Amino acid sequence: MIPDDVDISELVDELNADGVYVGSLGDEYPRMEDQLIAVTEKAQEQGIGDMRIAFLDQTPAHTADLRDIAQELINRTGADLVLVRNPVSGAVVSDDISRATLEAAQHHFLADPDYVRAANFFVDYVSSTHVPWGIVAVLIFIAVAVVAAGTWFVTRRLYSK
Incomplete structure (x- = not known):
């Protein structure tokens, strides 16, 4: 007021x-x-x-x-x-x-x-330039998801034979 x-x-x-x-x-x-x-x-x-x-x-x-x-x-x-x-x-x-x-x-x-x-x-x-932490967090999440998916795919191929 x-x-x-x-x-x-x-x-x-x-x-x-x-x-x-x-x-x-x-x-x-x-x-x-x-x-x-x-x-x-x-x-x-x-x-x-x-x-x-x-x-x-x-x-x-x-x-x-x-x-x-x-x-x-x-x-x-x-x-x-x-x-x-x-x-x-x-x-x-x-x-x-x-x-x-x-x-x-x-x-x-x-x-x-x-x-x-x-x-x-x-x-x-x-x-001044500030680190866009929201974007950084999303990129880290995507990177972890890609690594996890890649690991799952590789281990599935190795152990399915």
Whole structure:
């Protein structure tokens, strides 16, 4: 559920304008927005797609609301990836990137107090090559099945004579 004190329309407008919303952090760190815009451009260049980043000033009563906010932002902006962070927690949503990859990258993103460095790490992690364990498991299963079938066939021929 999206809290009443979060203006989704304002967030959507800001994210559609330049891909980044920094809230009051922009007053304290005037270069932050430009640095984060560069991170969103880097995400595009590295094949992640259209990434949007929103930093909220307050923490909702329920941390799970951050995921709802992120989901609403991805739905209304058409982005490929949305990162939402506040002083205590955050959420990451994508329709294209696996949940396991997002959660692994999100762990560092939420732990690093340097928001720009954290966002850069997130992009680097998500865009790096990962072993597709599902495919590897299927290939191993097929290889074992072929070896088992071959063994059965050979032993059947040897002992049937």
